[in-house]
Amino acid sequence: MVTLTWYDDGALGAPYGSVPEQARMTLYAHGFQYHRHQSALLLPAAYGEHGRALRIQAVARRFAEQGIGVNLRHAAPTTTTVLPPSRPTAAPSHHR
Known part of the structure; x- marks a missing residue:
């Protein structure tokens, strides 16, 4: 089984290590390229x-x-959560 993922930029690919060796030449023959910095086809x-x-x-x-087999999927959407800046809390004061 080879899982190919659609990415937001329109590229389609798979991590190199997840592609069975016997499938790699087929991908190369149809225009897939190895990208070393992403370790992906x-x-x-x-x-x-x-x-x-x-x-x-x-x-x-x-x-x-x-x-x-071939499994096509979309990349998981990337969400960015913006947290409000934290405010320093005052240490509790002890009154006598």
Whole structure:
């Protein structure tokens, strides 16, 4: 099984280590590129939506011939939580 993830920038990819060795050449042959700084195989967004769709279909057919399943998913949305600045609290005063 190969899980390919759609990223917010339009790229599609998978962590290199999660791609079975027998599947890597198929990905390379259909335009996926290894990005060392991300340690991932990525299909660049530059191919355009139609070009990526054709490549993904070709990859899925080839993987089916090899007995490899494909799972497509969207990257988890990134949310940023902004916390209000913390205010210093005064130490409790002890009155006698």
